[in-house]
Amino acid sequence: MPSSFTVRKQDGYRFIDEGPKTEQPPVVLLHGMLGAWTNWTETIDALASAGHRVLVPILPIYDLPLPETTVTGLVDYVRSFVVHMGLGDLVLIGNSLGGHIALLYAINHPENVVGQILCGASGVYEVEMGTSVFRRRDRDELRERAAFTFYDPKFATVELVDEIYEIVNSRARALRLIRMARAVQAESVTERLRSVNAPTLLVWGANDRITPPDVAEVMRENIPDSDLVFIDHCGHAPMMEQPDEFNQHALTFLDELVGVHAMSRLG
Numbered sequence: 001m002p003s004s005f006t007v008r009k010q011d012g013y014r015f016i017d018e019g020p021k022t023e024q025p026p027v028v029l030l031h032g033m034l035g036a037w038t039n040w041t042e043t044i045d046a047l048a049s050a051g052h053r054v055l056v057p058i059l060p061i062y063d064l065p066l067p068e069t070t071v072t073g074l075v076d077y078v079r080s081f082v083v084h085m086g087l088g089d090l091v092l093i094g095n096s097l098g099g100h101i102a103l104l105y106a107i108n109h110p111e112n113v114v115g116q117i118l119c120g121a122s123g124v125y126e127v128e129m130g131t132s133v134f135r136r137r138d139r140d141e142l143r144e145r146a147a148f149t150f151y152d153p154k155f156a157t158v159e160l161v162d163e164i165y166e167i168v169n170s171r172a173r174a175l176r177l178i179r180m181a182r183a184v185q186a187e188s189v190t191e192r193l194r195s196v197n198a199p200t201l202l203v204w205g206a207n208d209r210i211t212p213p214d215v216a217e218v219m220r221e222n223i224p225d226s227d228l229v230f231i232d233h234c235g236h237a238p239m240m241e242q243p244d245e246f247n248q249h250a251l252t253f254l255d256e257l258v259g260v261h262a263m264s265r266l267g
Contacts, residue, residue: 007037013057013081016037016040016054017053017055018053019047019048019053025090025257026055028087028090028092030059030094031056031097032237034167036163039239040239042247047254055085059074059098060077062167062173064176066179069176071097071187075104079109089112090114091115092105093119094118095120095121095236095239096120096237097184098121100121103116103121103123103189106196106197110197115200116199117250117253121211122211123187123188124218124219126184126215127210127211139161139162142164146160146164149210149235150237151207151233152233152241190222193222198225199257201249201250202216202219202226204230206230206232207232207234209236213230
């Protein structure tokens, strides 16, 4: 069973910080728009247990000023967090909006990113669900929308639906979610994928209905140093729905990356 983790608070940042501090690049996990750090529980446990330092900033999707509620605004936030924590080289792992943030971060700050893993990343296109979901007050409708995220609807738990219900019934939060959803569409990275220098592993749900498999194919074809693996019976959040397989792919990638990184430092 995964461990329980403590949310740390430091100078306005809230984050998880697990695993040993070593010479290896730390791993920064980035959650999605209606996600939370808890989406990564199994991955935090697996990576930290394997000797990696794992940090998960809690993204201020509901707290940024409205004009800054954009993908770029969150990239800037992650950058400020990285600087605050005194991190040098790092590995990014992002799901959905978190993958979009990782891509833009890798493009804007290539000197820091030694590798990235993306799953269900936005930035090319998403199946249009509309912003009406953020105005819905009916739990049944919200449960249907949450279930669309997964291959197996059992992952749309009562707890998850309750969390979404609380968000969409807050006017301030709902406004920011609508604005962020529009920003995701507006801030496409499709034309910039070839400028991603970091080795990239794409781990995609074969049954992802939000960012379908052809989105992953576009990324694989355009990111110069990239590999793609599909996970069967899996939707938009592989680290939640098929955590063992996702974590194994992540650990294999990190092991190879750490070896290359160590050799480059010696060189």
